[in-house]
Amino acid sequence: MAVRNAIFRLILVLFAAGACLAPGGGSASEGFEAALVLLTGKSAKKRMAGVEALAASGHPAAASMLSAMVDGKLYYRKEDGRLFVVAKRGREFDLFDPMSGEQAGSARSKALKKVKVNNRLRRAIRTALAGLNLTHPDRAKRLDAAAGLLKSADPGLRPLLAAAFDREADADVRAAMELALAAVDIGRDSPPSVRVAAAGRLGASEAPEARALLGRVVGDAQADPAVREAARAALEEIENRLELYRQFGAGFPGISLGSVLLLAAGGANAAPAVREAARAALEEIENRLELYRQFGAVFQGISLGSVLLLAAVGLAITFGVMGVINMAHGEMVMVGAYATFVVQELFRTFAPELFGLSLAVAVPVAFLAAAGLGAGLERSVIRWLYGRPLETLLATWGVSLVLRQAVRSIFGPTNREVGNPEWMSGAVELAGGVAITYNRIWIILFSLAVLAAVMAVIRYTTFGLEMRAVTQNRPMANAMGIRSRNVDCMTFALGSGVAGMAGVALSQIDNVSPNLGQAYIVDSFMVIVFGGVGNLWGVLVGAMSLGIVNKFIEPFSGAVLGKIVVLVALILFIQRRPQGLFAMRGRAAEL
Amino acid sequence: MKTMTNRIRGLAAAGLFAGAAMVSAAPAMAETIKVGILHSLSGTMAISETTLKDAMLMLIDDVNKAGGLLGKQVEPVVVDPASDWPLFAEKARELIEKEKVAVIFGCWTSVSRKSVLPVFEELNGLLFYPVQYEGEESSRNVFYTGAAPNQQAIPAVEYLMSEDGGAAERFALLGTDYVYPRTTNKILRAFLHSRGISDEDILEEYTPFGHSDWQTIVSKVRSFASEGKKTAIVSTINGDANVPFYKELANQGVMAEDLPVVAFSVGEEELAGIDTGPLVGHLAAWNYFMSVETPENEAFIEKWHAFIGDEDRVTNDPMEAHYIGFKMWAQAVKQAGTTDVDAVRQAMYGQTAKSLTGTTAVMNVNHHLSKPVLIGEVQDDGQFEIVWQTDGPVVGDAWSDYIPESARLTADWTYPWVCGNCEKPMF
Amino acid sequence: MGWLDLKGRIFLVALAVLAGGAVALNLSLPESSALHVPNYMVGLIGKYLCFALLALSVDLVWGFAGILSLGHGAFFALGGYAMGMHLMRQIGERGVYGHPVLPDFMVFLDWKELPWYWHGFDSAWFALPMCLAVPGALAFLFGWLTFRSRVTGVYLSIISQAMTFALMLAFFRNDMGFGGNNGLTDFKDLFGHDLKGAGMRAGLLLASAAALAGGYLLCRWMTVGKFGRVLVAVRDAEQRTRFLGYRPEHYKILVFTVSAMMAGAAGALYVPQVGIINPSEFSPANSIEIVIWVAVGGRGTLIGAALGAVLVNYAKTFLTGAAPEMWLFVLGGLFIAVTLFVPKGVLGEIASLRVRWQARRGSDG
Secondary structure, three states, X not given: OHHHHHHHHHHHHHHHHHHOOOOOOHHHHHHHHHHHHHHOOOOHXXXXXHHHHHHHHOOOOHHXXXXXXXOOOEEEEOOOOOEEEEEEEOOXXXXXXXXXXXXXXXXXXXXXXXXXXXXXXXXXHHHHHHHHHOOOOOHHHHHHHHHHHHHHOOHHHHHHHHHHHHHOOOHXXXXXXXXXXXXXXXXXXXXXXXXXXXXXXXXXXXXXXXXXHHHHHHOOXXXXXXHHHHHHHHHXXXXXXXXXXXXXXXXXXXXXXXXXXXXXXXXXXXXXXXXXHHHHHHHXXXXXXXXXXXXXXXXXXXXXXXXXXXXXXXXXXXXXXXXXXXXXXXXXXXXXXXXXXXXXXXXXXXXXXXXXXXXXXHHHHHHHHHHHXXXXXXXXXXXXXXXXXXXXXXXXXXXXXXXXXXXXHHHOOOOOOOOOOHHHOOEEEOOOXXXXXXXXXXXXXXXXXXXXXXXXXXXXXXXXXXXXXXXXXXXXXXXXXXXXXXXXXXXXXXXXXXXXXXXXXXXXXXXXXXXXXXXXXXXXXXXXXXXXXXXXXXXXXXXXXXXXXHHHHHXXXXXXXXXXXXXXXXXXXXXXXXXXXXXOOOHHHOO | OHHHHHHHHHHHHHHHXXXXXXXXXXXXXXXXXXXXXXXXXXXXXXXXXXXXHHHHHHHHHHHHHOOOEOOEEEEEEEEOOOOOHHHHHHHHHHHHHHOOOOEEEEOOOHHHHHHHHHHHXXXXXXXXXXXXXXXXXXXXXXXXXXXXXXXXXXHHHHHHHOOOOOOOOEEEEEEEOOHHHHHHHHHHHHHHHHOOOOHHHEEEEEEOOOOOOOHHHHHHHHHHHOOOOOEEEEEEOOHHHHHHHHHHHHHOOOOOOOOOEXXXXXXXXXXXXXXXXXXXXXXXXXXXXXXXXXXXXHHHHHHHHHHHOOOOOOOOXXXXXXXXXXXXHHHHHHHHOOOOHHHHHHXXXXXXXXXXXXXXXXXXXXXXXXXXXXXXXXXXXXXXXXEEEOOOOEEOOOOOOOOHHHHOOEEEXXXXXXXXXXXXXXX | OOOOOHHHHHHHXXXXXXXXXXXXXXXXXXXXXXXXXXXXXXXXXXXXXXXXXXXXXXXXXXXXXXXXXXXXXXXXXXXXXXXXXXXXXXXXXXXOOOOOOOOXXXXXXXXXXXXXXXXXXXXXXXXXXXXXXHHHHHXXXXXHHHHHOOOOHHHHHHHHHHHHHHHHHHHHOHHHOOOHHHOEEOOOEEOOXXXXXXXXXXXXXXXXXXXXXXXXXXXXXXXXXXHHHHHHHHHXXXXXXXXXXXXXXXXXXXXXXXXXXXXXXXXXXXXXXXXXXXXXXXXXXXXXXXHHHHHHHOOOOOHHHHHHXXXXXXXXXXHHHHOOOOHHHHHHHHHHHHHHHOOOHHHHHHXXXXXXXXXXXXXHO
16 A cells, blocks of 8 residues: 555656646556546545546646546446536436536436545545645645645655745745645654654644644654653653643643643654654644633633524513513424525525525515414414413413424424525634634624614614503503504514524524424523513523533533533522512512 | 303313313224334424334335235324333333234334333234344344444444544544443444554543534534544434534534544434535445445335325435335244234244345344445435445344443343343253 | 312212222223223323322412422422332342342443442332432422522523423433433332232222322312411412511422422332333423413312323323324314313313302392
């Protein structure tokens, strides 16, 4: 294996050297033909050889074929084994010639077979593509290529990388390439002095790969017993010193440092200077990472809090303001999520190119669907039960059972697929595994926007005024000419509609299934009670503090125990403040 | 007016309860063989189990079209245990004692199986259990047609450690906190130790059912994976929690080439709820995938689509388990000439059936099947591409060899053993 | 016995006839007989009676003291777990791994010795009192904390829900030592008799009936007389009662604790009859359902609560078999209809119908 890899790399380097001078010589094209045959092979081994040969052939179409392959668009015809890049049109595939890129007719899916890719092949293709793209005119492609090589840290590609680095003018790309070079240099094949220098350079980086590479050097354990014994003795000395450092670092959780120590204890043959440099660099990174991690935990807490907030805002109206123990609240959220699904299906069928807009359309649709349902529910059931809040529990529980089963009958019991539009996918990468995902950011913003909108409606509109009047003193409001029955209906519809909008957001992170609502109902009630019934600011503060506390406990206690701790804390908190964080004063407090 | 509404109220109440309390004595259909279907159609497990109910109805329909069994029609009896575990026991008892069914196909979760087990043993019923499970059990009254841990978990991890699977040296074992993940991970830990992987290279994490906030755990695993060694995630995360888990993975940019996830509870049905584009390359280990290319499977899928009336519905491993189980049971009934439980049980041993993967499944004396193990990679269309499979069928192991207390136990229901958990034969 | 009215006597007689009749017809008649009560029916009736006792305990706190507990399932489950632990210890060496002391799941999780809280449960003399003591202690603690700081109304309901939810999550954890999600199962015998025997089944049914009767008498005794009147006063106007010099929190704590012990007893009787106890009994939805039984039967009527539990559970048994795809529509519709048209519950409605009928006859004559 190693030998073949070495040969492959050699070929690749030769190709790179001669690529600019004589593209596609006779031998290269022969290699290309052979590669194509290998690609249609049944075993992964053959296909691996095919990828290597393809990369080595230097054929101008190699790069595009490799990317088609990794995207799962490279097929071959069963009858003659000819390769095509395909574009799917239902069960019909359009075929494109991989060499010329021209359309070569179409075929039924059954007549074709996909060139299968597994993870190992994917890695090989990525490395090969990175090698091919190092001198690509597009800056972004070169950056990607450098990042790819940092991941694979393949010593075979070093000359290629060094040449590209020398020619590179763009500062960012140069930095990325330099890092990739360091990643190669710290490898086992380099002399100790080079490895020490590389460790220093990697120490300046925040890429997770840099940390991984350093960790690997520290933990290397292949040496003869005498060397190991000496290294172990030296290590003990270091460890004693490290223990001192650890004592110094009060407040620093010490977990990360501990992991460094563990790795160091397993270390062996690498020269002490290399290890020392690697260790120092690693520690430097760790210190910085700890900060990022704290920030990450706060972010995750806020993000969990925003989910709780979304789930609870609607309930804050139906339960908090109107006093209806609305067990069907979760189902309103579910209705919103299914509305999203329906909207997305329509987009998929009629306007797939506008799919990115589907969520924007889904928000009002979900609001109207849930609000309509809420209004109907109020007119038919809830209105007979005002003044008997506990009985609303019974009726709305019945409604919740019916709605769940209805959705199960209409949409089927299985999960429905709701897609993340482009602009909601992906993440901002902070150093060291702390990723801030776009969909979470959007959900935080969305939840705050929903809360602000609800507050604005209550504070600044006529309806909001009437609503406040009715909840505060119904007979007086009636006397002032407010039709309190209508206001009740609208209020309940508003609460339900807001729950429906929450469903749009939750469909992005959770299952869209008939059980969706049940997962949030208990939490929503907790948030409201914690924040204080009938107070929207309380909901905000309640949701955010529950979310953040949960996320700070979770790493130490595990997810289950973390949740239990939060619940018990909540019970104890209510003893101290029996009306929640923001207690209502006066008559309204007697719910 | 007031008395009017009161009267209406009274009438409504009376009608309501009369209706609810009315007991319908369904006329007993003469000369049918009753088959009980005990899958949740509501509650948390409906999401997985409803499909199995439909699959069973289709299989029974098939047999009936072909003339039935022993000259009689087969009559399905469907009940809804509503994901309520004690209700499973109640319904099992009702099916066996009241409906007098010949056999029951059902259950999904371990706890539902544990709940009905005493009922089946007391009344000498027969249960076909179609889901991959933790093993450590062999009841005289249950045939386990899903995978035992050695038919799923161990081959999958072996694959991850192989050159093709990415040569992983470090493992994050993520699971929902219940008996299946606990057992599987215990077996895996012992197995990994036997392959020279130390405890510091194994991360074990459990989450509650329906866990939806995976930010912390995914971050933790990413940092665990960035400490030097090649890492893989082994997921025994259950049902509902999978969608948010995979969504979080995708959003945090975890690529399968760098950090592959192999899952034992994620099949085509679970993926149907996710946009699989960002998940391409993650793995699952099963005994069947919908993408298997055999004439049997093509025919099965076609029939399924026709039966359910929806071209987009997928098939999955537990469905195949029911397919094999029902086929074997029908053959055993024919062979025994009766639906009597004891006679059918005897006829089940050594029973073979062509599975949908084109291999021959065999029912062993420990009540577990021999089946091949397949590893598939997620594709962007929600299907799996088979990247590896065992050379032949693997014998399902009731008692794991990697757990000291269970390694000494044997399950063999034929003479002279006649026992599900013995160290020496009974006779 | 002046406090036991005619309705109560009819209820007790009916209960005795039902339980005694079912057992007699089950044991004495051959299976072929048309009047034979099948075994599964005996088990079912036993289960319903346990639920009836549970509903009674909720009615005691909700109907008479105005405490809407959405966490009563927790007390039921704790009683069940205490019983389950005793049954587990009774298995002894007959577990699959043959360990003399440790239950199977502990052997499996590599536990070397019994956790401290499992000690003593091998003896029925310890375990049976614990079935009442554990839920009672938790209820006392919960009541001590909440009632004294005057947590009332929905706040109380929601934190009682938080309590059962937290317990559910805790019991789901395998590290707790209660068998995790699978709970406790695979029981063999009780008091040295096989759980699967016909005699045992009949005995458990009779015990459940006796417990229900006892529970009813206790509730009835507590709710008539001065104590009962104070309770109702607390329910209707807690502040005023306090100003009159009573200490409502003491009454509430007492009645809540008694009620939790009744629920615990129901759980303890339930477990040997269904053969499994697991954390899903703690789920908030279960506790809500109990409240619904009471509402269907009639809040504050005691007998109605018991009747409601039987009625709703019978409907569930019947409908999940007869209409597996539609039953949730029917059950959900039933709940909505009851609140709209029978707001006082079945028994409450009958009582008020009678009052109206008498009033009309009075005015006619």
